[in-house]
Each structure stands twice: as structure tokens, then as C-alpha cells.
Amino acid sequence: MEDDTLYGRFKKAALKYADRPAIRYKKDDEWTEHSFKDILSAVDALANFLSKEGIVKGDRIAIRLENRPEWPIVFFASVSIGAIVVTVNPETGKKEMDGLFADSACRVFFVRDQDFPRPLLVERVVAVESDEFKKIIAGPQEPEDPDRSGRVNPDDTACIIYTSGTTGDPKGAMLSHRNFLSNSDSLYKMNLGSHNDRVFSVLPLDQNYSLTVTTILPLTIGANVIYPGSLSAESVMKAMEESKPTVFVGVPQIYHMFYRGILDQIEKLPFFVKLSVNVLTEVLYGVRRITGTNPARRLFSVAHKKLGGCLRYCISGGARLNREIAIGLAKFGLQVLEGYGLSETSPVLTLNPLAKQKLGSVGIAIPDVEVRILKKNKKGFGEIIARGPNVMKGYYKRPDLTAEVIRDGWFRTGDVGRIDRGGHLFLSGRKKDLIVLSWGGNIHPQEVERAYMARMPLKEMCVFEAPAQSGVRENDVLWAVCVPKPQFLKKHGEKNIRDVLKKRMKYVSKRMTRYKRVMGFIVSFEPLPRTRLGKIKRYLVRERYESEIRAQEKHAAKTGKLSKEDTELLLRESARKIIAFLKEHTKLENINPDDSLELDLGIDFLGRKDLATGLEKTLNRKIRPQAVEEAATVRDLIKGVET
Helix, strand or coil: CHHHCHHHHHHHHHHHCCCCEEEEEEECCEEEEEEHHHHHHHHHHHHHHHHHCCCCCCCEEEECCCCCCHHHHHHHHHHHCCCEEEECCCCCCHHHHHHHHHHHCCCEEEECCCCCCCCCCCCEEEECCCHHHHHHHCCCCCCCCCCCHHHCCCCCEEEEEECCCCCCCCCEEEEEHHHHHHHHHHHHHCCCCCCCCEEEECCCCCCHHHHHHHHHHHHCCCCEEEECCCCCHHHHHHHHHHHCCCEEEECHHHHHHHHHHHHHHHHCCCHHHHHHHHHHHHHHHHHHHHHCCCCHHHHCHHHHHHCCCCCCEEEECCCCCCHHHHHHHHHCCCCEEEEEECHHHCCEEEECCCCCCCCCCCCEECCCCEEEEECCCCCCCEEEEEECCCCCCEECCCHHHHHHHEECCEEEEEEEEEECCCCCEEEEEECCCCEECCCCCEECHHHHHHHHHCCCCEEEEEEEEEECCCCCCCCEEEEEEEEECHHHHHHHHHHHHHHHHHHHHHHHHHCCCHHHCCCEEEECCCCCCECCCCCECHHHHHHHHHHHHHHCCCCCCCCCCCCHHHHHHHHCHHHHHHHHHHHHHHCCCCCCCCCECCCCCCCCCCHHHHHHHHHHHHHCCCCCHHHHHCCCEHHHHHHHHHC
């Protein structure tokens, strides 16, 4: 029975590989290494502490941490006593957290810093960087109740992963020990894991794509997990070069970064050398397709060494990978296996196998999972449904929603696709309105629309994903079409309406979870197209305004005079350096103190990681993370950096 639980499986691996490294973690430019014996000791000590604190089977424990050793320590300690882990994204705002905790009634909340405010209804907040926590995990490991893990069953809920937040009703997928382990076992059967692997974990562990593939799977088979500490592009690349991973798990945005990095290096070559490389690349790709060998790996050995030089394969999930990038990376000798899944399916449903990869598809059904197409059209497309031991138990306290998506044992994904004769799945879109951005984030557009419309004078608003056009934006971002209320339009006039709405949008964005902020908007004076039932035709809005989005590529310079305060601000040496860096970083000529980091400069929540790293280099000193994370405008950024 113990082998069928998360803790039992981890303990078995930890005892077998006791002295081998379980986790490598980089903090403040220094690597630390933790053996399986160290992690198991900390897990048992924390489990003992939680039991003494009165935590019992079924109690909820929340984790809001970046990827670091304490994450799996808290996770395995919690599930070992039958508690249920509630994952919280480190970017989640207060309002969304309050809704999540009101629904889940978590008793204990693990965070990074001691000064983190205690959310409503939570009994205790524990900071993993506190002396208290360090004493806890160094404490007694023998439980007062030695049978506690024996009372945990494979079908008990191990984790609740919420799929919506701020203004909508929280919807938490309940995943059991069996769900997680069956998914992990399926990947292992595809030869995608070995105790000799070093798995690079860069995606937030609150997503079960990252949790299952980069933590549960490797730590239950004796492999090494690598947490790079910082998420900036430069830090990730440096950490890869130093740690030499064999497996990398990412989202399309990261592979876009890899691809652009290699292309940029080729562009710097002399013309005839570049021409030779391009021709040879095509020839070697042809050899790879025919023979299955990978000669391009040697040609681009320098690029591979920048990624550690030991990668066996990469996995891409969370969003669709651009086929051009997939082919481009294959030409450069990288093996990127694209897959597909959802939070509700623990999460992997399909994956391209190492020996049977088909670029453009999201692979074949993994072992022990069935995938079918429901109600196919003439071209073979229909709704994707799935069945297997990885399908969730249901939505927490929402039997009504559970009944909608699980019928006769089959989970309705809401996605549309087709399966070819070889069993490969191809995606074409979604039946639902869920937006999946290139970094893997799932956004419910109605939730974002309600949050903005509650504080903006809008008659209608439509949020959708669109190709990024300006600043440092890459791939797709959130855009909106805004229809102002007639009385507001009458008061301000068409000429000034955009500037007025922009100020209101900045105000709302400051209070939004960072990854749910709108990055650009268009003002429309026409009603939005709707169905006969009154639902916005989101796809039609996107098509109608695509040309206007592209027209907003250039950043408009401010023509108004600077205030006395801003003039004095820009005279400071640090401010001049920051503005100069931003101009180079964003490729924009005109940058003003009042510019929004999102709406004007195109710096999204992931872009802030690179921004922080770049500013530290420019100013040659450490910068408080909050100075960059909490800045809404360039003015906020300058003031935050200076304090």
C-alpha cells in the first residue's frame, strides 16, 4: 500500500539512493546540494511537527513558494500524514488568494518571508526562510504515531489545484495519490525517466505539469532535480551551463528564447560562413529524418554546451508549440517532445515518444490512458475526451461542475482536435473560452473582463490573446477591445477617450495578478459582435481588430511637458542609467516616467525577471525584488530602485 502513495514511493527511492543528490538549488549565485537522505530527514521532521500541531488527514495546507528545496519537502511531508496540499502561484494577488482560502479553508500556509501577511481564515503562516522552519526540519524524525502514513490510501486526495480565481467562483481540481503516480508511471514506461537523469525545473510548481514531470517523477525514481533560483533568461541559461541537465521541461515561450538565441548567434557570422551553416543545417536535418541520427548536435556543439551539453530531450507543454520553432530546434539538434494535458488529468494525456515523434502533433496517448474524439466532423475534428487513472476525482465542493465534465468515466477536455492513423493527436482550438498563453498560463477571459469593467466606464470589453508587437514582448499576450459607456464618451470626446481609459486601466492593472494584466487595448465605438444568445464572438473580435493591433507597433512619444518632479527625477544619475537601459532593452526611442511597464513598454510578469537582472548589471548592485515586481510605471521603477 505504501508504494501506492506519494510519500511511500518517495521514501522507497530516498532509502535506495540515500547519498545521491536529490536536489541542486542555486541561490545568490551559489549552488547547494541536498541528498535524498537530507530531504527524507527534513520531510519526516516536518511531518512530525505538523502532526503535533494537530494537522490530521483531510486538512488543507497551502504552499506559495518559488521552486526551491522546501517546496517538495512541504509537499511530501503534508501528503505523508494525509493532508491535502493547495498550490498557490507566487504571482497570485491578495484578492485572489482570499477567494482561494475561503473556498479551501487551509489551516497552514507556507511562504518564503516572515513578513508575509496572514490571509483570512488561515490559522498559521510558516516562512521557510525563518529560523523557526530551520529548527523544525532539523527536529525529531520519528513520528509519535508510526502508523500515520499507513492510513493514507492511494485514492485519497493529495492536492487541490485551482483553475480560476479573482472574480469567478474558485474551481479546484482534486488529484489523488493514484492520479499523480499513474501519470508519473506512464511517463516512466515511455523511457522518459531514469535515476541517472538531471531534470531542470524552471516552471512554477503550482502547475501540476511542472509538479508531476519535474519533481514527483524524478524524486520517486532517484533522479536529480535542479532548481535554478532565478527565472531571468540569463540566469536560466547560466544555470543550465553549470548544472548540465539531461532533461529540460518548458513551455513554448522558453523554446522561442532558445531558438532566437541560436539564430542571433548565426546572424553574427560572416556572410559565406552563415550561408554554409544554413545549407549544412538543412542537409543534416534531412539525414536525421531519414536515419534517426542527430549529426547536427556536433555542428552546433557550442550552442548545446550553453545548455549544459548533456540534454537527452526537452518536453514542451502548457500551450501549443509553434511548428516552425519545433522544426527549427530539431534542425539545430535539439529533441523537443511536445505533449498535451490539463490540470484535471494530472496532467499529461499525450506526448510524442522519443522514437515516434511527429512535429506539429502533441503526440500519442501515454500508457494506460485512452484518448478519443467525440462527435467528429467531416475532417475528423471533434471534442477530445480522455479516460484513465490520471483523471481527477472531481472539483472540490462542486459536484455540479464535476458532472458536467466527467460522464461515464470519460473526461470532456473542452479542446478540439483530431487523431491521425498513427494515433497522433493534433489540436485545433477550444470549445471553451479559456486562453492558453505561450508561457503555459491559463486565463479565463470573462474573469479578467469583470475585474477591469468593475472599475472602468465600459459598456463592453473583450479580452483575447494576440501576437505581441512592441517593446520586449514575445509570442502572445493579453489584448482587449474596449467599448466606452455613451455618457463617458460624451463627457470626454473621442479624441481624449484613449488617454482617459489608459489611466483607468493602469489603476486596475496595479491591483490585478501580474500575469492577468492586459498588455494592450483598442478603443471601439461599435458594439461587439455577439451570438443570438448574447455571448461575445471572441474569435471574430480578434480577427476584426488584428490590423489595428499591428498598427500599434510603434510606441507614441508623449508630447506634454514633464512635471517639475519628473524633471528633477530624470536629472539623477541612476534615473538616466535606468532610462538608457530601458531604451536598449525595449528598442523604444521615447520613454517617459508615466509610461506603463505593461501597456507602453510591453514588459509582462516574466519580462520583469530579465528586467531585474539587467538593472542589477547596469547599476552594479543588488535591487530589492519588490522594486521591480511592484512597479506599475517607469516612475515607480526608478523610485523603487533608488530606495
